[in-house]
Amino acid sequence: MSVLVEMLALPGRSFLNFLSYLGQLGRLVADLAHSIFRGRLRILQMAEQIVGIGYGSQAVVVVTGAFTGAVFTAQSYFKFKDFGIETTIGGIVSVSLCRELAPVLAGLMVTGRVGAAMAAEIGTMKVNEEIDALRVMGVHPVDYLVQPRFFAMMISMPLLIAESIVFGLAASALVSSLAFHIPFTWFWTHVVDHTNHTDLIFGMTKGFFFGILIVLISCHQGLTAANGAVGVGLGTTRAVVFSSLALLVVNFFLTMLLNYFFPLGTAL
Amino acid sequence: MPGTDSSVPFIRVTGLKKSFGAQKTLQGVDLDICHGETLVLIGPSGEGKSVLLKHIIGLLHPDEGRVELDGVNLCSMTERQLLIARQRMGYLFQNAALFGSLTVAENVAFPLKEAGLRDQKQIADRVHEALDLVELSAHKDKMPVNLSGGMRKRAGIARAIVTRPECILYDEPTAGLDPVVTDVIDHMIQRMQKRFRVTSVVITHDMSSVFRIADRVVMLKNGVVSFNGTPGELRASPEPEIQNFIAGRSGLIA
Known part of the structure; x- marks a missing residue:
């Protein structure tokens, strides 16, 4: 009987935990809004975070973009050549990179690099009582820790996505011309014919929202870390897993929503 | 008052x-x-x-x-x-709770800067005075990780008293x-x-x-x-x- 009750209670408890988690995230958003609109902007810390998050993540997103572009080019070529339309690869690769591949894959990579670092750094500060030290010195942890990271991610992520797209296209051009002997002119003509600047805006807009998602989830995990090193490890793992899952789910809804504003194949 | x-x-x-x-x-x-x-x-x-x-x-x-x-x-x-x-109020934590990413002097200057003090000379003087009180001036440029437990505690005291x-x-x-x-x-x-x-x-x-x-x-x-x-x-x-x-x-x- 008790096992049956436990089995029935489990989904309910999980749902309540999920609601509680959403409530905590909502509270963090409210604190952040207060910090942004009624507190002072911390430009210096924001600049430091842009260097750490944006500048420091370039290698990761460049490699991700380049090899995604390269492998997508190769796979497309293997199938497209059966139909004799391999010269159109540039079009499909650029649109896919702009709208889905670069934002999602670079977003996931940044989640792993930046989200984990945020959760670990803030979590370590939490268990070492450094967060409480901020509070006793009259500094709200959200003002000092979350606000600069929030702005840094909002600024960095769209640019990182754009960089990822550029290197993805460059790699695609290289692979198609060097490995598959498709003249660059044909490749580029199809890129220009099928890609609009709205596709780039589409990807960068996704990056903007992914940045917000990653920073909120990761900072929340850091700020709520407990139980020493184990708690920091758990918080870091959760930050990456929750951010990655949320990114994939939100990506679908963003695709549906943004396609309404920037339909495929149209310019502004 | x-x-x-x-x-x-x-x-x-x-x-x-x-x-x-x-x-x-x-x-x-x-x-x-x-x-x-x-x-x-x-x-x-x-x-x-x-x-x-x-x-x-x-x-x-x-x-x-x-x-x-x-x-x-x-x-x-x-x-x-x-x-x-x-x-x-000032507060000294049991483990001092110094910021690991800042030097001793930066830790002690932190509450002054957050309180709105901008004059760098005044900040440096106040930090020096606080560190002098706990006999830690010689170690002001060290990172907390390079301090002994006792030194960390004294740095924490300096940070707690620096805002008077x-x-x-x-x-x-x-x-x-x-x-x-x-x-x-x-x-x-x-x-x-x-x-x-x-x-x-x-x-x-x-x-x-x-x-x-x-x-x-x-x-x-x-x-x-x-x-x-x-x-x-x-x-x-x-x-x-x-x-x-x-x-x-x-x-x-x-």
Whole structure:
């Protein structure tokens, strides 16, 4: 009987935990809004975070973009050549990179690099009582820790996505011309014919929202870390897993929503 | 002007109760702390001395009871209101809680910069003065990870006093320090009281420090105040429990 009750209670408890988690995230958003609109902007810390998050993540997103572009080019070529339309690869690769591949894959990579670092750094500060030290010195942890990271991610992520797209296209051009002997002119003509600047805006807009998602989830995990090193490890793992899952789910809804504003194949 | 009316206690703790799960840490603590006095909190480990200190500065929220600062209830304040109230206080954490990413001097300068001080020379002078008081000037450019436990604690003290707060709460300021540095810290606490009329609340297990610095001693036992009096009254107390605590006797036979 008790096992049956436990089995029935489990989904309910999980749902309540999920609601509680959403409530905590909502509270963090409210604190952040207060910090942004009624507190002072911390430009210096924001600049430091842009260097750490944006500048420091370039290698990761460049490699991700380049090899995604390269492998997508190769796979497309293997199938497209059966139909004799391999010269159109540039079009499909650029649109896919702009709208889905670069934002999602670079977003996931940044989640792993930046989200984990945020959760670990803030979590370590939490268990070492450094967060409480901020509070006793009259500094709200959200003002000092979350606000600069929030702005840094909002600024960095769209640019990182754009960089990822550029290197993805460059790699695609290289692979198609060097490995598959498709003249660059044909490749580029199809890129220009099928890609609009709205596709780039589409990807960068996704990056903007992914940045917000990653920073909120990761900072929340850091700020709520407990139980020493184990708690920091758990918080870091959760930050990456929750951010990655949320990114994939939100990506679908963003695709549906943004396609309404920037339909495929149209310019502004 | 707040902070000058000696008829109103600076800090008043009333019926404070706090539990962590099944563990009832504070079970109704009543305590008044006057302006300019040095109150020492003693008692066995795990009896809630640090928990009480964290309630006084509003880091913890009580289950029942209230903490008043100059007659204003801290327990009904929001976190952002508490941030302003806390600017009147300094706090030394048991583990010092220095920022690992900043040097000692940057750690000590942090509260000054956050309080809005922009003059770099003034900041440097104040940091130097605070570090001098705890004899740590020679190590100002070191990172906290390269300091010994005692040095970290002294850096934490410098950070707590640098803003010249009205009240400083010390959680075991001399634990892990050698006797000479302990004496330096004790003198510093006394000097702060005499020169700036700073109110100090000190948790310590060092009985020589207790008799050196305390105006009043409060003992916490089983979540309530079990003794509240002067060091002389503590020494003269007939309670065997208190005498055993002062002498450091466990009652065990080898």
